Amino acid sequence: MATKKVVALTGNQAAAEAMRQINFDVAAVYPISPQTELMGFFAEYVANGEVDTDMVAVEGEHSAMAACIGAAAAGARTITASAGPGIAYMVENLYIASGMRLPIVLLDVNRALSAPLSIHCDHADSMLTRDTSWISLFAENAQEAYHHILMAVKISEKAMFPIIVNYDGYIVSHSIENVELLDDETVQNFVGPSGIHRIPYPLLDIDHPVTYGATAQPDYYTECKYQQHVDFLKVYDIVREVFDEFAEISGKKYDFIEEYQTEDAEYIGISMGSSFGTLKDAVDKLRAQGKKVGAVKITLFRPFPRKEIAKALSKAKGVVVLDRADSFDGIGGPLFKDVAASLSDSENKPLLHNFIYGLGGREVHEEEFMKAFERVERLEKGIDTRENLVEYLQVRE
Amino acid sequence: MAKKRPIALLAELASNKEDFGGMPLAPGHRMCIGCGIPPIVNEVLLAIDEPVVVSTATGCLEVTTGVYPVTAWNVPWIHVNFQSAAAVIGGVEAAYKVLKKKGLYDKEVKFVAFGGDGGTYDIGFQSLSATVERGHDFLYVCYNNEGYQNTGYQKSSATPIGAYTKTTPVGKEKIGKQEPRKDLTMIMAAHGIPYTAQAAPHIYRDLTKKVKKAMSFKGPKFINVLQPCTLSWRFAPEDTMRLAKLAVETRYWPVYEVIDGKYWKVNVKPKRPKPIEEYIAAQPRWKHVLKYPEIVEKIQKEVDEKWNHLLALEEMSKKLAEKEGVDYEKLFELPKEEN
Ligand SMILES: Cc1ncc(C[n+]2csc(CCOP(=O)(O)OP(=O)(O)O)c2C)c(N)n1
Ligand code: SF4
Ligand SMILES: [Mg+2]
Numbered sequence: 001m002a003t004k005k006v007v008a009l010t011g012n013q014a015a016a017e018a019m020r021q022i023n024f025d026v027a028a029v030y031p032i033s034p035q036t037e038l039m040g041f042f043a044e045y046v047a048n049g050e051v052d053t054d055m056v057a058v059e060g061e062h063s064a065m066a067a068c069i070g071a072a073a074a075g076a077r078t079i080t081a082s083a084g085p086g087i088a089y090m091v092e093n094l095y096i097a098s099g100m101r102l103p104i105v106l107l108d109v110n111r112a113l114s115a116p117l118s119i120h121c122d123h124a125d126s127m128l129t130r131d132t133s134w135i136s137l138f139a140e141n142a143q144e145a146y147h148h149i150l151m152a153v154k155i156s157e158k159a160m161f162p163i164i165v166n167y168d169g170y171i172v173s174h175s176i177e178n179v180e181l182l183d184d185e186t187v188q189n190f191v192g193p194s195g196i197h198r199i200p201y202p203l204l205d206i207d208h209p210v211t212y213g214a215t216a217q218p219d220y221y222t223e224c225k226y227q228q229h230v231d232f233l234k235v236y237d238i239v240r241e242v243f244d245e246f247a248e249i250s251g252k253k254y255d256f257i258e259e260y261q262t263e264d265a266e267y268i269g270i271s272m273g274s275s276f277g278t279l280k281d282a283v284d285k286l287r288a289q290g291k292k293v294g295a296v297k298i299t300l301f302r303p304f305p306r307k308e309i310a311k312a313l314s315k316a317k318g319v320v321v322l323d324r325a326d327s328f329d330g331i332g333g334p335l336f337k338d339v340a341a342s343l344s345d346s347e348n349k350p351l352l353h354n355f356i357y358g359l360g361g362r363e364v365h366e367e368e369f370m371k372a373f374e375r376v377e378r379l380e381k382g383i384d385t386r387e388n389l390v391e392y393l394q395v396r397e
Numbered sequence: 398m399a400k401k402r403p404i405a406l407l408a409e410l411a412s413n414k415e416d417f418g419g420m421p422l423a424p425g426h427r428m429c430i431g432c433g434i435p436p437i438v439n440e441v442l443l444a445i446d447e448p449v450v451v452s453t454a455t456g457c458l459e460v461t462t463g464v465y466p467v468t469a470w471n472v473p474w475i476h477v478n479f480q481s482a483a484a485v486i487g488g489v490e491a492a493y494k495v496l497k498k499k500g501l502y503d504k505e506v507k508f509v510a511f512g513g514d515g516g517t518y519d520i521g522f523q524s525l526s527a528t529v530e531r532g533h534d535f536l537y538v539c540y541n542n543e544g545y546q547n548t549g550y551q552k553s554s555a556t557p558i559g560a561y562t563k564t565t566p567v568g569k570e571k572i573g574k575q576e577p578r579k580d581l582t583m584i585m586a587a588h589g590i591p592y593t594a595q596a597a598p599h600i601y602r603d604l605t606k607k608v609k610k611a612m613s614f615k616g617p618k619f620i621n622v623l624q625p626c627t628l629s630w631r632f633a634p635e636d637t638m639r640l641a642k643l644a645v646e647t648r649y650w651p652v653y654e655v656i657d658g659k660y661w662k663v664n665v666k667p668k669r670p671k672p673i674e675e676y677i678a679a680q681p682r683w684k685h686v687l688k689y690p691e692i693v694e695k696i697q698k699e700v701d702e703k704w705n706h707l708l709a710l711e712e713m714s715k716k717l718a719e720k721e722g723v724d725y726e727k728l729f730e731l732p733k734e735e736n
Pocket of ligand 3: 515546
């Protein structure tokens with residue numbers, strides 16, 4: 001039976017604790033705020049012999065992911081972590097990792113992209129990864145970050161796709177909260193032992209030489225990508241399975257999305273990451289005023305939970321889609337487009353409106369989210385009109 | 398069984414392996430006829446007794462040997478991208494080390510990375526330098542054809558001064574590449590790694606001995622091998638080894654080795670070095686410079702200066718060894734069991 005203890009930890013400390021308990025074989029890493037601290041904590045574990053991990057302190061994130069690919073293909077359980085520009089720098093290799101179908105865990109401690117330079121949180125970095133065929137989870141707080149990392153190993157190895165665990169820079173990574181930790185043995189039993197035969201074709205199986213990273217001409221490239229496409233759609237079931245297994249050891253049952261007061265809601269807000277708490281506060285305040293509002297949090301970002309979203313919005317009149325990154329394309333932020341596409345087969349077509357918020361670490365308050373609800377209600381009722389589908393929620397003009 | 402020689406012939410080395418005609422890189426790959434790469438790869442890999450895992454940078458070697466759904470590689474092989482051959486093999490080696498430490502793996506394996514000059518001197522240089530600095534136990538082999546051949550021959554920092562490439566054409570204002578080649582072997586030696594060398598494919602005994610010597614050290618090793626490219630240098634396919642030979646005989650490509658970045662030994666000292674013109678004249682990509690004596694002079698000067706520098710380093714190493722009480726000659730011998 002799992003024993004649990006509650007400890008006050010920052011998001012980065014909780015993530016380091018998960019990494020310690022999993023005892024990854026290889027961690028190839030390069031420092032960048034707000035991830036730096038996490039790797040510092042983990043380096044202490046390595047230096048003190050509390051883990052067996054070979055920590056490869058590379059010279060940049062492109063090489064971090066290259067080394068992870070080498071290690072994972074060899075047959076090792078592998079992790080890296082980065083943020084913002086570091087994620088941007090490794091993008092070429094993100095596609096290669098998933099194209100090679102390698103289980104790798106990447107912690108994205110979400111950070112804005114330059115210019116202007118900002119070390120603070122938004123989701124622009126994560127949006128660079130959305131088409132890479134990496135599974136992607138968004139954690140709301142340190143507790144979820146800890147849980148997601150434990151589940152990520154298992155999801156990734158079952159699916160044979162790499163996986164990203166996102167948690168908001170500074171807001172989650174550096175804030176202290178109570179985190180319920182599982183005991184080491186429970187974690188190790190959950191993730192299972194390491195060894196090269198966790199994957200079908202390890203490079204280190206020298207008696208069965210394999211070729212990784214061949215060239216494909218037009219006669220085969222499409223078939224390779226189609227296999228990837230088909231298998232990526234199988235990830236939904238695998239995630240569900242692992243979420244169920246995890247509930248058994250932790251008592252916490254995750255779902256692709258989390259719904260709050262959506263049952264009878266006419267207007268629903270959707271967000272990812274740490275802002276969901278604020279969104280729920282906004283819902284509470286509006287409910288107190290008699291407004292029928294609700295909130296949805298995206299936990300599984302890739303593959304996108306389109307059916308769950310369609311169901312959650314099946315009775316809504318208006319939807320506040322909150323994007324923590326802009327696409328600068330006149331048709332809305334990335335989450336907005338995902339939500340809109342998810343409603344393709346829905347009979348109910350709620351009014352969707354997109355709000356960009358929380359860029360470069362801009363603090364968010366429930367009043368702002370309340371304003372967004374109000375705006376959507378007025379648009380839906382025809383009181384307001386709109387020129388654009390997307391607007392900035394917090395800006396000094 | 399054939400009598401064991403100090404250094405086995407390629408055919409004998411090949412006979413040790415069972416499949417694909419004994420070659421780690423099997424016949425049927427798509428490199429040009431007369432390409433210098435296949436002999437280099439097979440000489441290197443056959444000289445290693447233990448099983449190997451190989452990583453390769455994007456380039457001619459890579460695009461011609463693993464073409465989905467077939468492969469010419471008879472050893473575990475990984476290609477990730479153009480710039481990461483070193484970082485990737487570093488990751489593989491890290492995995493190997495830790496799995497061994499955990500008792501999850503018990504085989505003896507060696508690690509080799511191959512990169513072209515573009516993937517080594519240029520875009521992959523950062524990753525190479527860093528992987529070496531981290532002390533991973535691997536051998537990096539640069540097959541140096543002095544240009545980006547896979548993309549149709551553009552300049553790299555290994556391209557010599559005056560040479561035509563598609564990015565350094567011969568025009569009215571500019572005659573080929575304006576800058577001299579970068580001396581990467583020197584730079585790698587300056588990393589202070591256990592073993593650095595330059596070699597040429599026609600002296601295969603020297604190359605295989607160097608590989609064996611390299612593998613006798615734990616840690617990072619680097620060998621830079623000149624690889625004449627029949628397609629872009631534009632010589633006849635049967636002349637590949639002749640070109641390599643000329644490069645050594647003109648001292649354009651000194652064949653030497655460096656231990657710990659401090660003991661230098663020049664392995665081949667041509668008694669009557671040929672003038673650089675002979676080597677240049679054999680290559681249509683470069684021979685237009687013969688019309689410009691000032692460029693030829695510059696090239697010859699570079700060659701002579703480098704050569705003298707190397708000899709001075711050799712002399713200095715001998716003195717250093719004496720001062721340290723180290724047997725200079727013995728430093729470069731193969732360990733006993735390899736002899
Ligand atoms: C990031 C990136 N930039 C550019 C390229 C295009 N490219 C592929 S191979 C190559 C040249 C390779 O030159 P070299 O390393 O000397 O190997 P060779 O082709 O001569 O064997 C280039 C420019 C690429 N594949 N990836
Ligand atoms: S282009 Fe040159 S390097 Fe490339 S395969 Fe042909 S001969 Fe070899
Ligand atoms: Mg080249």
